[in-house]
Amino acid sequence: MSAAARGTTAIAAPAAAPATPIEVYRDDGPLARALGARLGGSVRLPPWMLLLAGAIPLLAVLAIGGDGAPRLLVAAALAWVIVCGGISSGRPHADRLRWAVPPLLRLVEYASVLWLAALAGQSSHPAAFALLAAVAFRHYDLVYRLRYQGVTPPRWVNLLGGGWDGRLVLGYLLLVTDALPAGFFIAAAVLASAFVGDSIAGWARYHRAQALVVYEDEEDEGH
Amino acid sequence: MGLTGSGVRETDAPRGARLSQRPGSGRAGGGARRSGAARSRPASGINGVVLLATAPAPETGVAALLPWGEGTVLGRLLSQLADLGVTEIHVITRPYWVDHLRPTLDALPPSESSVELHSSGGTADDLRVVAALARAGHGGMVVAYADIVTHREALAGLLADPRVSSGILSTTRRVVGRPFAFRTRSNRGRVVSAASPYHSVRSPNSTFLGVLKVSSSQRADLAEIADRLTELTTPPLPDSWQEELGVKESTWRLSLSAAELRAARAESGASAESLESLEDEEEESADPDGLELDALETEVEIPDTVTLSPEDEAEVGRWRAAAPQDAASLLVVGLVRSGAHVGVSHLRKLFWARPLSRSAAQQASLEIADYDEDRELLNSAVKANDGFFTTFFVSPYSKYLARWAARRGLTPNQVTAASLCIGLLAAAAFATGGRAGLVAGAVLLQLSFTTDCVDGQLARYTRTFTSLGAWLDSIFDRTKEYAIFAGLAIGASRTGSSVWLLAGCALALQTVRHAIDFSYPAVQHQMLGSARQQPLERPSDSDEKVRPPALATTDAVVPPPAAPLPRRALRVGFSLWRLLDRRRGVRWVKKIIVFPIGERFAVISLTAAVATPRVTFIVLLAWGGAAVCYVAAGRVLRSVSR
Numbered sequence: 001m002s003a004a005a006r007g008t009t010a011i012a013a014p015a016a017a018p019a020t021p022i023e024v025y026r027d028d029g030p031l032a033r034a035l036g037a038r039l040g041g042s043v044r045l046p047p048w049m050l051l052l053a054g055a056i057p058l059l060a061v062l063a064i065g066g067d068g069a070p071r072l073l074v075a076a077a078l079a080w081v082i083v084c085g086g087i088s089s090g091r092p093h094a095d096r097l098r099w100a101v102p103p104l105l106r107l108v109e110y111a112s113v114l115w116l117a118a119l120a121g122q123s124s125h126p127a128a129f130a131l132l133a134a135v136a137f138r139h140y141d142l143v144y145r146l147r148y149q150g151v152t153p154p155r156w157v158n159l160l161g162g163g164w165d166g167r168l169v170l171g172y173l174l175l176v177t178d179a180l181p182a183g184f185f186i187a188a189a190v191l192a193s194a195f196v197g198d199s200i201a202g203w204a205r206y207h208r209a210q211a212l213v214v215y216e217d218e219e220d221e222g223h
Numbered sequence: 224m225g226l227t228g229s230g231v232r233e234t235d236a237p238r239g240a241r242l243s244q245r246p247g248s249g250r251a252g253g254g255a256r257r258s259g260a261a262r263s264r265p266a267s268g269i270n271g272v273v274l275l276a277t278a279p280a281p282e283t284g285v286a287a288l289l290p291w292g293e294g295t296v297l298g299r300l301l302s303q304l305a306d307l308g309v310t311e312i313h314v315i316t317r318p319y320w321v322d323h324l325r326p327t328l329d330a331l332p333p334s335e336s337s338v339e340l341h342s343s344g345g346t347a348d349d350l351r352v353v354a355a356l357a358r359a360g361h362g363g364m365v366v367a368y369a370d371i372v373t374h375r376e377a378l379a380g381l382l383a384d385p386r387v388s389s390g391i392l393s394t395t396r397r398v399v400g401r402p403f404a405f406r407t408r409s410n411r412g413r414v415v416s417a418a419s420p421y422h423s424v425r426s427p428n429s430t431f432l433g434v435l436k437v438s439s440s441q442r443a444d445l446a447e448i449a450d451r452l453t454e455l456t457t458p459p460l461p462d463s464w465q466e467e468l469g470v471k472e473s474t475w476r477l478s479l480s481a482a483e484l485r486a487a488r489a490e491s492g493a494s495a496e497s498l499e500s501l502e503d504e505e506e507e508s509a510d511p512d513g514l515e516l517d518a519l520e521t522e523v524e525i526p527d528t529v530t531l532s533p534e535d536e537a538e539v540g541r542w543r544a545a546a547p548q549d550a551a552s553l554l555v556v557g558l559v560r561s562g563a564h565v566g567v568s569h570l571r572k573l574f575w576a577r578p579l580s581r582s583a584a585q586q587a588s589l590e591i592a593d594y595d596e597d598r599e600l601l602n603s604a605v606k607a608n609d610g611f612f613t614t615f616f617v618s619p620y621s622k623y624l625a626r627w628a629a630r631r632g633l634t635p636n637q638v639t640a641a642s643l644c645i646g647l648l649a650a651a652a653f654a655t656g657g658r659a660g661l662v663a664g665a666v667l668l669q670l671s672f673t674t675d676c677v678d679g680q681l682a683r684y685t686r687t688f689t690s691l692g693a694w695l696d697s698i699f700d701r702t703k704e705y706a707i708f709a710g711l712a713i714g715a716s717r718t719g720s721s722v723w724l725l726a727g728c729a730l731a732l733q734t735v736r737h738a739i740d741f742s743y744p745a746v747q748h749q750m751l752g753s754a755r756q757q758p759l760e761r762p763s764d765s766d767e768k769v770r771p772p773a774l775a776t777t778d779a780v781v782p783p784p785a786a787p788l789p790r791r792a793l794r795v796g797f798s799l800w801r802l803l804d805r806r807r808g809v810r811w812v813k814k815i816i817v818f819p820i821g822e823r824f825a826v827i828s829l830t831a832a833v834a835t836p837r838v839t840f841i842v843l844l845a846w847g848g849a850a851v852c853y854v855a856a857g858r859v860l861r862s863v864s865r
Contacts, residue, residue, distance in 0.1 A: 021745040025738065096862040099742035103855070106738045110731035118724060125723030129712065132727055133705050136734050137698075143741045144697050148690035203691060 022093050024142055024152050025102035029163020032086035040090015047088035048097045051104040054084025062111060067118040071176060074119065078172055081108050082165050106139065109164040113184075116171045120180035127184030134192035135167065141199050149206050157198045161191060268439065269382050270362030272309050273353055274300065274369035276316040276324060277346070278545035281537075282581045285320040286545070287369035288327060289584040296370050296584060298327045303375045305336040307382055313356055314369060315349050315550075318342045347457040349550040354449035357442045363388075364442055366551050368433035372587045373575040374596050379686065381436050381568035386688050388438035390414075390566030391555055392575075395429045399575050402478035403542040404430045405552045408764075411744060413751055414565040416764040419552035420471060421464035425765050429567070432575050435555055441563055448557035448759075455760060456553070467762035468546060473529075475539050480529040541579040560756040560764075571603035601626055604684035610819030611811050617676050617821060624673070625680035635682040636692050639699055642674035646703030650710030653831060656717035661836075664710065665828035671703060672824045700820065701737075705730055707827060711836035718835075725840035732847045736854070743858050793864035818850035 028036070043050065058077040061069055085105060093101065110132055117128030138161060145151060162170060167187075174183035276297060280286035287297035297314070304312060316324055321342050328338050343349050357364060365382060373392075381392045391414060393407060394400065405418040406427030417431060418424040437445045455461075531539065558565050574591045578584035604625060605618045628638055649667035652660045678696060682688055712726040757764055803809045815822060826846065830839040 020749065022742055025742060025745075096865060097859065099739070099746040099858070099862070100855075102742045103735050103738035106731070106735045110727075110734060114724060114727045114731060117727070122721055122723075125721060125727065126712070126716075129709065129723050129727045129730065132730050132734075133709070136701065136705065136730060139734060139738070140698060140701050144694050148694045203694070206691075 020093060021143075021146055022098050022101060024146055025139075026089060026105055027102075027139060027142060027161070027164055028086075028089045029161070029166035030159065031082065031169065032089045032163055032165040035083060035086025036088070036090025038090075039087045043087050043091070045088075045091070046095040046097065047091045047093055048095070048100045048104065050084045050088035050091065051101060051108070054081035054088075055104055055108050057081070058108060059111065062115050067115075069115075069119065071119075074115070074175075075172060078112060078168055081112075082168060086165060105164050109135070109168060112168050113171055116175050117180065117184065120175055124181040124184060127181035127188065130188035131167075131171075131184045131191070134188045134195060137192065137199075138195045141195060145199065145202060149202065151202065151206075153195075153198055153202070157194055160194050268363045268385075269307075269309055269365055269436070270439075271311045271313065271356060271360050272304055272365040272367065273313045273315060273356060274367055275349060275548070275550055276314050276320065276369035277343075277349060277548035277550070278368065278370055278577075278579060279548070280370075280541065280579050280581075284323060285316060285370075286577075286579045287314075287316075288320075288323055289370065289578055289581060291372070291584060291588060294330060295327045296372060296578065297324070298330060300367075300369060300371065301328070301331055301336075301338065303378055305331070306375060307379055309365075309382070310336045311360070312336055312338045313341055313352075314338060315341045315343050315352055316369075318344065345456075345458075346548055346550050346553075347453045349548075350449045350453040350456060350553070353550065353554065354446040354453065357437075357446035357449065361442070362439050364437045364445065366435045366437070366554055368549075368551060368577060370579070371433045371575065371577050372584070372591060373432070373570070374573045374591070374594070376596060376600055377570050377573045377575060378434065380571070381434055383686055384568060384688060387436065387566040387568050389441050389558070389564060390436055390568050391417075392432040392434035392570060393429045393567045394432060394570040394575065396570070396572075399570060400430045400432060400577065402475050404432060404577065405549075405555075407431050407555070409567050410751055411747055412567050413748070414555070414559050414567060415751055415754065417552065417555045417559045417565075419556045420546040420549055421460070421467045421553070422556045422762050423467060423470070423764065425763070431552055431555055432570060433551055433577060435551055435558075435565075436568075437558070441558070444561060444563055445554065445558065448554060448561055451759060452550070452553050452557055456550075461760060463760075463762050468543075471546065472539065472543050475542060476529045476531060479531055479535045479539065483532060483535065538580070538583075545579055557759055560759050562752070562756055564752065569607075572599045573603070601684060604680040606679060606683075610817075610821045611815045612821035612825050613676060613819070616825075617673055618680070621673050621676040622680050622684075624677045625684050628677060628681050629685050633681070635678045635685075635687055636689075636695060638674060638678040638681055639692065639695050642671050642678060643699040643703060645671035645674060646699075647706055650703075650706040653707060653710035653836070654713040654717075656714035660714065662832045664707075665832035668707060668824055668828050668831075672821065675700065675703075704733065704820075704823070708840075711827075711831060711839055715836040720835070720837060722837050722840055725837065725844065729840050729843045729847070732844060732851065736847065736851050739851070739855055739858065790864050793860060797861065797864060816850060816853055818846050823847075 045053075058081045061073055061077045065073060085108065088101070113128050113132055113135075117124040142152070145153070161167075170187065171184075174180050174187075177183075274287070274297070276285050276287035278286040280289055283289055287300075288295045290296075291299050301312060314324065314328070321340055324340060328340065331338065341352050343352055353366060377392065381387060381390060391407070393409065393414075405420075406424050407414050407418065407429050408416040408424050408427050409429050416424045416427075418427065455464075555565065573596070574587075574594050576583070576587040576590070578587050601622050605614075605622055609618065645667055649664045649671055652664035652667055654660070675696075678692075682692060708726045708729055712721075712723045715722045757766075804813070823843065826842055827839055830842050
């Protein structure tokens with residue numbers, strides 16, 4: 001339900017806005033989009049199934065290998081989930097379980113970042129928390145800004161953020177180049193400034209449009 | 224259809240009826256403001272209210288002119304609207320009532336609002352006038368019965384709430400407006416089906432209370448729908464519509480006779496108490512999935528004849544006479560069936576009545592006098608669907624803080640900001656790591672949470688909703704929670720134990736949980752918005768024929784296509800699961816399991832104060848993990864059962 005589908009709201013959405021909130025919530029980066037565009041047509045599975053197929057090996061390796069998992073296995077698990085998740089971005093989100101896609105993507109990304117930190121050693125744990133906090137701001141802001149302003153963040157933020165896929169690639173590169181924890185801290189600082197800064201700028205731009213976005217009290221969200 | 228080309232009666236309405244444009248001569252009506260909270264916000268964006276003074280009443284001809292104190296019901300409504308800042312009011316009435324209505328309009332205190340009378344020969348004409356008015360202006364528009372009695376704040380709740388851009392005044396309370404007012408089915412704050420004299424609703428769960436607001440952008444749609452309805456209501460009516468009206472009347476009779484029976488039984492002392500407690504139970508917490516089955520309207524066989532007391536017989540007669548004049552409910556049906564987003568503004572616990580006789584008006588004036596409007600508003604400011612901890616340990620006193628804040632003129636955003644500051648202080652106290660710091664943090668966290676409840680209640684109480692405020696409230700809540708996690712982890716590391724990974728897991732778990740909470744309703748909304756609606760000429764809102772067999776006519780009862788067995792079994796399971804909610808205890812247990820914010824903050828405070836941050840995170844992960852599994856499993860099953 002994009003701004004257009006809300007029907008009653010007269011807030012212009014950016015021209016490039018994806019069609020549904022679920023697709024906005026996905027937070028795909030360029031890599032995932034490219035995979036989806038290239039392979040989305042040939043793998044005829046619903047997005048949630050692709051994500052599950054990607055997440056299960058990752059979580060299994062994580063659970064079994066823990067912080068002693070061999071780097072190659074980590075790389076394989078991450079690559080597999082990025083391929084599966086990337087392809088799913090090119091599939092239509094029209095099935096009954098499409099709501100499961102954003103939570104699965106969150107699960108994959110957050111679990112992976114924590115795993116990478118665990119692999120790097122205890123000094124990286126606070127850095128992972130910092131990175132996740134910055135990313136979480138982005139993920140909440142995607143939802144709340146669409147809900148309360150009817151808009152999605154501008155392109156440059158989406159590119160800089162890299163998407164869940166881009167951040168996983170970056171995290172792995174930082175791990176193998178022994179750039180943790182500093183790498184996570186720097187990434188957290190850069191992303192947090194970009195996300196928070198853009199959000200504030202967005203509100204500064206937003207002159208209370210007369211037609212407000214329709215939303216309900218967060219009744220069913222045990223927020 | 225232009226204003227003149229269509230032979231709109233408006234053009235030959237008595238010109239003398241135009242009353243207003245008396246430039247604002249220092250309005251004394253300011254005295255009409257309630258004392259107490261500064262909560263008179265004008266109905267911003269509303270540009271044109273159409274009142275339908277078309278329902279008859281035996282004593283006064285038109286029900287809108289039933290006496291109310293020194294004046295009339297309509298006079299009361301007009302001054303309420305003027306007080307809400309409505310500047311343009313149109314009253315549609317029948318030609319023979321025009322002269323009767325004029326004194327009431329003349330008696331209005333001079334104000335900036337203009338009132339214009341339109342004479343119209345029938346419902347089709349009413350709709351033609353509505354279409355012309357919708358095309359003639361800009362901004363939000365309201366169509367309402369001219370003969371309703373309710374609180375100014377109930378009207379304000381719909382007219383001045385920017386979150387409901389188009390919507391109806393509605394209630395889920397069983398005692399309001401029944402059995403005569405037309406029912407609706409709403410789901411997630413949206414009307415998905417509505418009834419009118421000629422349309423029925425399957426499994427209704429709320430009631431249309433005669434006020435419809437249409438957003439600026441939907442005005443053109445409203446005009447088109449009114450045009451279409453003009454065609455449909457031009458006599459002769461389709462047989463199926465006549466038949467539906469007959470069904471309505473039978474249902475009213477049946478319902479009244481059931482009420483008589485109950486009253487008789489109550490009088491004999493049988494079960495008066497249990498009946499009353501049943502009605503009290505009814506709260507303004509709309510069933511999110513709209514599954515409430517209305518026993519009366521769907522299951523009971525309607526006998527051929529029901530004998531009613533003379534008073535009830537007369538009442539049915541009055542409502543039967545008013546029904547065909549009801550253009551407002553037809554417009555609601557038209558909008559809903561066109562797929563438009565029609566929201567819901569709840570009456571909450573306020574009073575509402577639509578008197579169609581002198582005695583009913585008297586009754587209403589006695590009952591409304593018993594309402595302490597401020598108290599009811601304050602109670603209504605508490606979110607209907609909050610968690611257990613919030614409902615029982617915070618809201619009972621936070622609402623008084625909200626009123627205090629309202630009187631001090633504090634804005635919700637200021638309170639939100641204060642809550643964030645206290646929350647960050649709590650995080651800092653946790654970060655010291657010592658016992659004293661942990662206890663102080665626990666106390667500050669609870670203080671912050673209380674303040675957080677106050678901002679929402681303040682916003683609802685004063686109706687100062689802004690999208691920035693809503694965003695701040697939501698984003699600050701998350702900021703606070705994750706800052707607390709960081710504070711606890713810093714505190715733990717000072718005492719030599721690293722819990723950063725646990726903190727990260729807690730953050731991840733909570734974010735996943737919220738992702739479910741955001742995505743699932745988003746999909747639900749999408750499906751509601753794209754749900755197929757029946758054509759306007761069809762009385763029933765479903766493909767199935769759901770009419771009680773006793774009234775079914777020539778067309779055969781078509782059984783709905785059977786769903787596969789597992790799906791049906793799941794559906795039955797969910798109905799039973801929902802039935803459990805009737806037990807208060809079960810309902811609360813279900814709410815506690817999902818681990819809402821009040822419970823989470825209580826757990827953090829408690830475990831941090833008496834134990835260590837590690838324990839806090841382990842409890843958060845265990846309870847939160849169970850909650851995620853419970854919620855996800857329920858929603859997966861629900862999704863596949865549809």
